[in-house]
Amino acid sequence: MEQFLSYFTLDVIGIALLSTLLIMLFIQIYFYLAYYKKPLSYLKQIADTHEEITPLPSVSVIIVAKDESENLAKCLPSILNQDYPDYEVIVVNDGSTDESEFLLKNLKREYPFLYSTFSPYSDANETIQNKVLPLTIGIKAARKDILLFTEADSLPMTNQWVKSMVNSLANKDIVVGYSRFTESEDFSNKTALFDNLIFTLQYMSMAIKDKPFAGLYKNLAYRKHLFFDNKGFSATLNYDNAEEVFVNYIMTDNNTAIALSQDSYVSTELDNFSHWRKIKTAYSRAKFNFKGFTGGVFSLETLSRYLFYSLAIASIVYSIISQLWVYLGAAILLFIIRYIIQIIVLNKASDHFLTNRFHLSLPFLDLIQPYYNSYFSRISKSKKRRKK
Incomplete structure (x- = not known):
């Protein structure tokens, strides 16, 4: 019994990491359900009312x-x-x-x-x-x-x-x-x-x-x-x-x-x-x-995305080092929840918009996409000029 209870040791750093990770997860879920899922939800709404x-x-x-x-x-x-x-x-x-x-x-x-x-x-x-x-x-x-x-x-x-x-x-x-x-x-x-x-x-x-x-x-x-x-x-x-x-x-x-x-x-x-x-x-x-x-609202999505990945990695590493296996399981579970929601929403959208589905490469593409956008923005700023 003692050994079982030891798995639930209260750890301030572990709890702080998981709590912040959970907040980032909620923000990410909000964007996926309120924004990225929106076009297909809207398509269903207008299916019966659309007339030529x-x-x-x-x-x-x-x-x-x-x-x-x-x-x-x-x-x-x-x-x-x-x-x-x-x-x-x-x-x-x-x-x-x-x-x-x-x-x-x-x-x-x-x-x-x-x-x-x-x-x-x-x-x-x-x-x-x-x-x-x-x-x-x-x-x-x-x-x-x-x-x-x-x-x-x-x-x-x-x-x-x-x-x-x-x-x-x-x-x-x-x-x-x-x-x-x-x-x-x-x-x-x-x-x-x-x-x-x-x-x-x-x-x-x-x-x-x-x-x-x-x-x-x-x-x-x-x-x-x-x-x-x-x-x-x-x-x-x-x-x-x-x-x-x-x-x-x-x-x-x-x-x-x-x-x-x-x-x-x-x-x-x-x-x-x-x-x-x-x-x-x-x-x-x-x-x-x-x-x-208007379009800047998605900067919050990008920020919460990077924070989610950073906190997930930090939580997993800290849990392994500290041998906090329940914390490790919780961090992995939160990561899996986001991945499942993401892959369902994006792959349904991929099917409708006739583009590739995403599977194991999704986390990597998810991380590198904002980097490319930042790179393109830097190029644009270097070339940007306003005519006098």
């Missing part, structure tokens, strides 16, 4: 491409063969020197609703960051009421993409869609897939909670009047990646919808680590200028 819009409004699909003839050759056939009654496709050739113009000229013979315009390169355009000028040209050329944006490296996964995005828009002004990354055996690809899933769950859950903060031009739509009502990109023109900041600025607590149907997805071929870094640093530069602190 009739009549379907006219749509302008806008693509900005610079020296991307190979990507255009892959994505345009899918975009040009959408099952939608009234839409046009506008490709803004952003000073390309490759075969883009020749490709577009040939496709226009077959598809009369394909239009192209040209954004010539000049030194003067260096003051207009990234895609602002070509996007403005494309938007002003658009003749339809709804502007649907994608990029040359992103391929609609079905011929229902336009219809699905429009139906998701419903009576809102903005709809943010999902872009999945293609899979490869490269380790950085697995990290990118995990990061993309987490980021998707973050911006979609916040939009559901009427606190939208981000939408990417890989899969995004908004009503044309929003652009002109806000005088185009003029309010964000002084920022790097002004087009992304513009989306953040025009989002309100009641004008943004999300597209959760798999028909609304686009797929982006992730070539290598450099490609992922380019995508992430571009977003990071824009994020520095977002209004409010």
